[in-house]
Amino acid sequence: MRRAALAKPIPAFEASQSFKETEMTVALITGASSGIGSIYASRLAARGHDLVLVARAADRLNALAEELRSTHGVNIEVITADLTDAAQLGTVEQRLRADPPVDILVNNAGAGVAGGLANSDPAALENLLRLNTLAPTLLAAAAVDGMVKRGGGSIVNIGSVLGLLPEYAPGIYAATKSYMLTLSQSLHTEVGGQGIYVQAVLPAATRTEFYARMGGDISAMPAAMEADDLVDAALSGFDQKELVTIPPIPDVAAWEAFEQARMTMAGGFTNTKPAERYRA
């Protein structure tokens, strides 16, 4: 049996050598009307970035925009868009391809859906896939074009630890979130060497409106992180240029061991014969 050379690992926590520090002036944040996205907006405005805020709730976006303009003196655009709607998503894609250029895309908007796959509503499943996977993919594609031409930019994708722990989430939510991790790793491999920084942020339970929107109750969770703490940790990971940021895990060695196991397994992927255990 021919053994493959160990695949080149994709370091998860690395200082990207090729990352080019550019003047990060404009950040576009999806799902900025509440929870994690609204904290990202506050923190990035405090860092001096102009913002493009995207969500459906125009009143909440406008109130946040007004507050951040007056507190931080930054320019803020508001785009009211339902990201499950192709035409409205297209408006946000157009903005990402327009000037002034967007230097940081935070793909944060997302939702869950209660229940499993059996007896599910196909329309609800489709909507969730549009919001949690299709929209961030098309927005990243729209953003990265210009970033590659300019030689710099950052794309932050909000996943979830449930992408690594699907046993705890019935239905398709965990799968949509593991998609965000894989997309980030692929994108990093594709454009990380061209000055583009990609980060996947994997929150665990975080105190936001997320659970209430699904008809759930965050107080029923055994523990939850405050959204401020989550975003501050995510931005620390951003500053350290981590590819994957998992704020609650105490020791990064756990993630590194997980990645090492993946690469050990990858050593067998190019074998041309099935493993011994499958040969009667």
Ligand SMILES: NC(=O)c1ccc[n+]([C@@H]2O[C@H](COP(=O)([O-])OP(=O)(O)OC[C@H]3O[C@@H](n4cnc5c(N)ncnc54)[C@H](OP(=O)(O)O)[C@@H]3O)[C@@H](O)[C@H]2O)c1
């Ligand atoms: N909270 C947690 O425990 C947790 C854990 C892991 C990962 N996450 C992830 O974190 C991200 C942010 O969630 P959150 O916890 O901050 O929850 P949240 O408070 O419910 O925020 C969700 C945001 O997404 C926006 N949104 C929802 N549907 C949309 C649509 N169709 N079009 C455009 N925007 C839409 C919402 O704004 P509008 O309603 O105004 O559109 C809101 O701003 C999500 O991707 C979620 O999967 C959360």
